[in-house]
Amino acid sequence: MSKTLLIAEHSEVVRNGLVHIIGSFGLFDDIHEITTGSAIESSLIKLDPDVLIINPLLIQPRFPKWVKEFKSGGIGIAAVVYTLFDDELKELFDEVIQIGDTRLKIRNKIERLACHKPKPGKEEVESILSKREKDVVRLLAKGMTNKEISEHLFISTHTVITHRKNISRKLNIKSVAGLIVYAIINEIVSVDELHGGEAI
Amino acid sequence: MAEIIITGEMKLSDIVESDKRALVLFPRFGIELGFGDKTVADICTRREIDLQFFLLMVNTFLNPDYFPDNQLRGVDVDMLIGYLVESHNYYLEEKIPYLQSLISGFKNKVDHPAVVQLEKFFDQYIEEVTDHLAYEDETAFPYMAMISAYQKKTDSPLGQVDYSVNIFEDRHDNIQEKLSDLKNLLIKYFPPANDRYIRIRMLNELIDFEEDLINHARIEDKVLIPVVKQLEKQLRLKK
Numbered sequence: 001m002s003k004t005l006l007i008a009e010h011s012e013v014v015r016n017g018l019v020h021i022i023g024s025f026g027l028f029d030d031i032h033e034i035t036t037g038s039a040i041e042s043s044l045i046k047l048d049p050d051v052l053i054i055n056p057l058l059i060q061p062r063f064p065k066w067v068k069e070f071k072s073g074g075i076g077i078a079a080v081v082y083t084l085f086d087d088e089l090k091e092l093f094d095e096v097i098q099i100g101d102t103r104l105k106i107r108n109k110i111e112r113l114a115c116h117k118p119k120p121g122k123e124e125v126e127s128i129l130s131k132r133e134k135d136v137v138r139l140l141a142k143g144m145t146n147k148e149i150s151e152h153l154f155i156s157t158h159t160v161i162t163h164r165k166n167i168s169r170k171l172n173i174k175s176v177a178g179l180i181v182y183a184i185i186n187e188i189v190s191v192d193e194l195h196g197g198e199a200i
Numbered sequence: 201m202a203e204i205i206i207t208g209e210m211k212l213s214d215i216v217e218s219d220k221r222a223l224v225l226f227p228r229f230g231i232e233l234g235f236g237d238k239t240v241a242d243i244c245t246r247r248e249i250d251l252q253f254f255l256l257m258v259n260t261f262l263n264p265d266y267f268p269d270n271q272l273r274g275v276d277v278d279m280l281i282g283y284l285v286e287s288h289n290y291y292l293e294e295k296i297p298y299l300q301s302l303i304s305g306f307k308n309k310v311d312h313p314a315v316v317q318l319e320k321f322f323d324q325y326i327e328e329v330t331d332h333l334a335y336e337d338e339t340a341f342p343y344m345a346m347i348s349a350y351q352k353k354t355d356s357p358l359g360q361v362d363y364s365v366n367i368f369e370d371r372h373d374n375i376q377e378k379l380s381d382l383k384n385l386l387i388k389y390f391p392p393a394n395d396r397y398i399r400i401r402m403l404n405e406l407i408d409f410e411e412d413l414i415n416h417a418r419i420e421d422k423v424l425i426p427v428v429k430q431l432e433k434q435l436r437l438k439k
Contacts, residue, residue, distance in 0.1 A: 171384070171389075172380075172381075172384045172388075173381045173384055173385065174377055174378075174380075174381060175377065175378050175381050177320075177321045177324060177325075177378065177381075178321065178378065178381030178382065178384075178385060180317060180321070181314055181317045181318050181321055181385050181389075182385060182389055184313055184314040184317050185312075185314040185385075185389050185390060185391065186389070190313075191313050191316070191317070194317075
């Protein structure tokens with residue numbers, strides 16, 4: 001089964017080091033890198049990685065809640081840490097990679113993450129959306145952003161993102177334009193309700 | 201799919217017999233059907249095609265697991281670009297218009313409100329693909345051809361250039377993802393509409409296009425970009 005890794009780390013030295021070392025293990029078919037915290041949520045939706053390695057500093061103020069939500073989506077999350085960091089916060093992550101870790105140690109940690117967190121296989125998931133997920137699809141089709149959807153449904157944007165990830169996984173449709181077609185087919189939204197008929 | 205490795209001694213006609221997907225590659229090398237019993241090596245000599253390069257492209261195309269790292273590093277940039285440009289022409293002049301005609305045929309046959317949106321989705325996708333290919337043809341490839349020509353011609357260092365392969369790498373996004381969405385919509389979600397063979401034809405073409413694009417992107421990401429990076433490095437070292 002193909003596996004994807006996402007590395008979110010701003011230091012080029014550390015990032016390249018991780019890519020180099022983890023790449024040599026051959027555990028992942030794809031390794032993607034991002035350098036800022038702002039790109040992380042969209043990258044998670046788009047790439048749907050099996051494992052995320054993140055420097056907690058990139059998402060510091062919002063991360064305790066955030067980590068919980070994404071873990072429920074089945075991703076293994078490791079923190080890469082090379083500054084002083086609160087031990088309690090470290091416990092939120094599945095693994096913590098220290099900058100002084102040996103290659104073997106890193107390998108063991110990554111293998112645990114990659115192997116012990118199997119995502120539900122695409123075939124096993126029933127392509128039936130929950131009521132809430134349908135709400136999200138309907139609002140997306142109307143052209144709303146994640147933020148607008150969160151305000152409309154009185155949920156956090158992280159929850160919207162988690163819904164979107166689950167929707168994409170259940171339906172195996174990743175683009176909004178594809179979801180719109182799905183929504184019309186299933187009468188979740190009518191053609192007249194579409195945002196100016198536009199789909200991006 | 202049978203996983204044979206194509207070699208220079210094989211007859212072109214036998215390759216087609218064993219895997220019909222090879223057919224689509226011939227025009228990309230200027231090879232025309234009607235080749236009798238000629239072998240790969242024969243036709244490469246006759247048409248001045250580099251045999252190793254031809255084998256590499258055919259084998260990676262037919263077998264996704266065939267990816268000999270050691271052979272990929274030395275690939276000639278101009279040959280690669282020639283191959284990629286020919287592939288683009290095929291997508292733009294053959295594949296996409298045919299897909300468009302199938303989708304519009306499907307739209308005419310099927311009476312369902314979603315079919316209009318489906319066509320719109322596809323049209324937007326085609327625009328994205330066209331932009332993606334045009335950027336490569338008009339900006340990225342000319343730059344690569346330029347530095348390759350420079351490397352072959354002269355020993356003096358290259359002057360200031362406002363482009364590098366890193367820019368290409370950064371904006372080289374995935375263009376097959378929406379194709380997969382479209383495929384799933386047609387397989388799983390679009391309701392039965394008495395469309396019979398037209399939907400099957402569409403799916404066959406979409407799956408074919410998707411495979412071709414995946415291979416194409418793999419050649420660009422795993423062969424072209426590393427080779428051009430190497431070239432840029434050599435140019436910087438020139439004194």
